[in-house]
Amino acid sequence: MSDMKPSRRRLLSGGLAAAIGAVSGCLGGSVTGGPSDDERDRVLRLVLDDAGETLSENAVVDPDETSPRWDEAAFEAVRAGDSYTVQYRKPFFSTDEDPTHAVHDGTYYRLDSVVVDEAETTRPVLRLFGVDEIGAEDAGENDTDATGESDIEVVDAETLPTGDRRAVEIAYFAARARGNVGGIPVGLVERGGYVYRNENAVEASALLAEDGPTRVVYRDTTYRVAIDRERFYEPVYRATSEVVAESPERMEAILRALKVGPRVDEEALSADAREVLERAMYDGYEESHPYSDAYAEVLRSLHERPYLDGNVRKDAAPQWTDSEMVRYxxxxYDYRLVFKPADGDE
Structure with a gap:
């Protein structure tokens, strides 16, 4: 049997009918309906990534086996039926789209939180400015002493405590992006700098001290240090939990219902369709429209009919789809579909 992926250059250079005929004969039949010019000049690529035999292995946290990123004290409290609140950050990072599950002594929990209050607080904010920048925010109160003589202390960021090094790194991103379009890491930079929220980092900070340095060197550049203490209004979360399963089998069924879309039966597929899937698992598989019977069979088994039944360009996703999961x-397997321009051989 010849290669199932015809050269896209051959398809575009006048050998379209012969190439499609060869693909159809190899894969066992006709191809799907007529393509438009826009549809013919692209290929649809399918990639499958192995996600293992069980979902629980990666989707359920066992604090006895590994240290979770979330608040372990909150998990202990909710198991005991105690009230536990935390300010600003959710205790379990759980969302409706990506719920957090945990297991303890054979019992499986879905962990979440609800907002029960608002807290007003004052937090230090670090901002960095170029030494030649002039403005109220970076006036540099500690740059001169009472006699008017220079009182500038410069430190290298690498010599600072861990919390300060993290603060300088994030404040640097804000300083670099200031005056430019974009370039600020979403979720890290806040109010044009870094907000200290970890009390241990605040206590250990050298930058926040009254006699702290007024300049910091980061990535071979010297920056003016500006510290402000600003008012914040933050949510107060109460940790919640719900028992959802008492056995690994039930937990696996819950995760399948949450995460898995199509269930593909190997025996229900033709040999050619199975080969398409095997190639997609190994190195990805792609074809130009109109697709072979085998590729169309695979797309139908994945419930991706917009690529077959509608206007391919308008009805099907033009870029990577959201990751879907299939059982086979x-x-x-996590699978993705993407259109690529047919601009030459692979």
Missing amino acids: EGRY
């Missing part, structure tokens, strides 16, 4: 041959 007793294993789970």
Whole structure:
């Protein structure tokens, strides 16, 4: 049997009918309906990534086996039926789209939180400015002493405590982006700098001290240090939990319902369609429209009919789709579909 992926250069250079005929004969039949010019000049690529035999292995946290990123004290409290609140950050990072599950002594929990209050607080904010920048925010109160003589202390960021090094790194991103479009890491930079929220980092900070340095060197550049203490209004979260399963089998069924879309039966597929899936698992598989019977069979088994039944360009996703999960041959796979321009051989 010849290669299932015809050269896209051959398809575009006048050998379209012959190439499609060869693909159809190899894969066992006709191809899907007529393409437009826009549809013919692209290929649809399918990639499958192995996600293992069980979902629980990666989707359920066992604090006895590994240290979770979330608040372990909150998990202990909710198991005991005690009230536990935390300010600003959710205790379990759980969302409706990506719920957090945990297991303890054979019992499986879905962890979440609800907002029960608002807290007003004052927090230090670090901002960095170029030494030649002039403005109220970076006036540099500690740059001169009472006699008017220079009182500038310069430190290298690498010599600072861990919390300060993290603060300088994030404040640097804000300083670099200031006056430019974009370039600020979302979720890290806040109010044009770094907000200290960890009490241990505040206590250990050298930058926040009354006699702290007024200049810091980061990435071979000297920056003016500006510290402000600003008012914040933050949510107060109460940790919640719900028992959802008492056995690994039930937990696995819950995760399948949450995460898995199509369930593909190997025996229900033709040999050519199975080969398409195997190639997609190994190195990805792609074809130009109109697709072979085998590729169309795979797309239907994945419930991706917009790529077959509608206007391919308008109805199907033009870029990577959101990652979907399929169960096939007793294993789970993350799969993605993407259009690529047919601009030459692979």
